[in-house]
Amino acid sequence: MDSSDQIFQDRELVGKVLRSDTNAFARIIxxxxxxxxxxxxxxxxNEDDRKDIAQDVYIKAYKNLSGFKFQSKLSxxxxxxxxxxxxxxxxxxxxxxxxxxxxxxxxxDEIIRNEVADPESSDFQxxxxxxxxxxKKILESEIEKLNPIYKTLITLFHNEELSYEEITSITxxxxxxxxxxxxxxxxxxxxxxxxxxxxxxx
Amino acid sequence: MTNKHLSExxxxxxxxxxxxxxxxxxxxxxxxxxxxxxxxxxxxxDEKLKNMKKxxxxxxxxxxxxxxxxADTSSSKFSMNVFxxxxxxxxxxxxxxxxxxxxxxxxxxxxxxxxxxxxFIVVIALCLVIILFNxxxxxFSQHKKLIRLIxxx
Numbered sequence: 308m309d310s311s312d313q314i315f316q317d318r319e320l321v322g323k324v325l326r327s328d329t330n331a332f333a334r335i336i337x338x339x340x341x342x343x344x345x346x347x348x349x350x351x352x353n354e355d356d357r358k359d360i361a362q363d364v365y366i367k368a369y370k371n372l373s374g375f376k377f378q379s380k381l382s383x384x385x386x387x388x389x390x391x392x393x394x395x396x397x398x399x400x401x402x403x404x405x406x407x408x409x410x411x412x413x414x415x416d417e418i419i420r421n422e423v424a425d426p427e428s429s430d431f432q433x434x435x436x437x438x439x440x441x442x443k444k445i446l447e448s449e450i451e452k453l454n455p456i457y458k459t460l461i462t463l464f465h466n467e468e469l470s471y472e473e474i475t476s477i478t479x480x481x482x483x484x485x486x487x488x489x490x491x492x493x494x495x496x497x498x499x500x501x502x503x504x505x506x507x508x509x
Numbered sequence: 510m511t512n513k514h515l516s517e518x519x520x521x522x523x524x525x526x527x528x529x530x531x532x533x534x535x536x537x538x539x540x541x542x543x544x545x546x547x548x549x550x551x552x553x554x555d556e557k558l559k560n561m562k563k564x565x566x567x568x569x570x571x572x573x574x575x576x577x578x579x580a581d582t583s584s585s586k587f588s589m590n591v592f593x594x595x596x597x598x599x600x601x602x603x604x605x606x607x608x609x610x611x612x613x614x615x616x617x618x619x620x621x622x623x624x625x626x627x628x629f630i631v632v633i634a635l636c637l638v639i640i641l642f643n644x645x646x647x648x649f650s651q652h653k654k655l656i657r658l659i660x661x662x
Contacts (some may be wrong), residue, residue, distance in 0.1 A: 336571040348564035465558035
């Protein structure tokens with residue numbers, strides 16, 4: 308479905324919800340909950356918190372639906388509410404999202420500095436060395452170690468296959484920052500995979 | 510063609526934003542084994558990430574949200590109803606009370622009313638009864654809705 312068809316369908320559904328058709332809102336939830344789940348699973352560890360935030364996201368969406376201007380897809384707008392709710396959750400809990408984040412950025416910078424210093428560093432072909440299924444498992448555990456924002460960006464770009472524009476709209480981060488974070492996250496993933504192999508863990 | 514190996518940024522650009530790179534870089538990659546290996550590693554990671562299992566909620570989110578919306582709507586309707594009943598009763602007290610006093614004054618009936626049967630007290634009591642009935646009615650309808658909801662689960 309191209310984006311104009313999607314926006315047309317969004318308009319129709321939103322119109323129905325504003326005319327008090329709750330079934331239309333149920334359809335909106337069904338159509339967008341997978342994207343919301345992807346964000347919440349990457350940003351929030353605790354299952355109960357995820358459940359509360361997921362409900363809160365849609366209550367907020369319902370209450371503010373009349374203010375939705377169709378400047379993006381409805382799913383993007385709801386994903387933006389989900390992402391902001393997660394950020395607010397960290398602010399309220401005063402959780403160390405940002406401290407962790409800064410820490411991981413320094414580590415990444417170190418990795419990148421090393422790479423720049425040694426551009427011919429020996430990469431070997433990952434796929435040949437690590438069997439497919441095992442690689443998937445290791446990659447999953449390495450993703451879990453990333454900062455929540457990196458995890459979310461990686462998931463939105465690679466798993467959900469969203470464009471930079473859509474990711475920018477969801478996270479409200481400048482496009483350059485999104486690209487920079489993605490670069491660091493991928494680099495960290497690749498380096499950790501190779502490091503694990505060299506340390507003989509694989 | 511450039512003989513310089515690609516930087517990490519260029520390697521990732523080659524994998525994910527190829528259209529932003531110049532021809533000399535593309536040509537280098539086609540002939541350089543080291544850069545090709547680095548690119549293939551990112552492509553493997555990308556492919557694995559694309560095929561990774563998508564997370565989903567293990568509860569019925571739409572039912573939970575719709576229940577909450579319906580509860581919020583009913584509770585706001587409920588408070589509005591109680592508010593309007595109260596407002597209506599208050600207006601009724603003033604209108605009927607002043608009308609009553611006017612009638613009593615015109616007909617010179619003051620001596621018929623002892624303090625306990627003051628028309629104001631009678632009107633206030635009536636209004637309180639109206640508000641109470643309204644409140645009980647609302648609570649009862651809420652209760653019925655809740656029972657219906659529980660039965661559907």
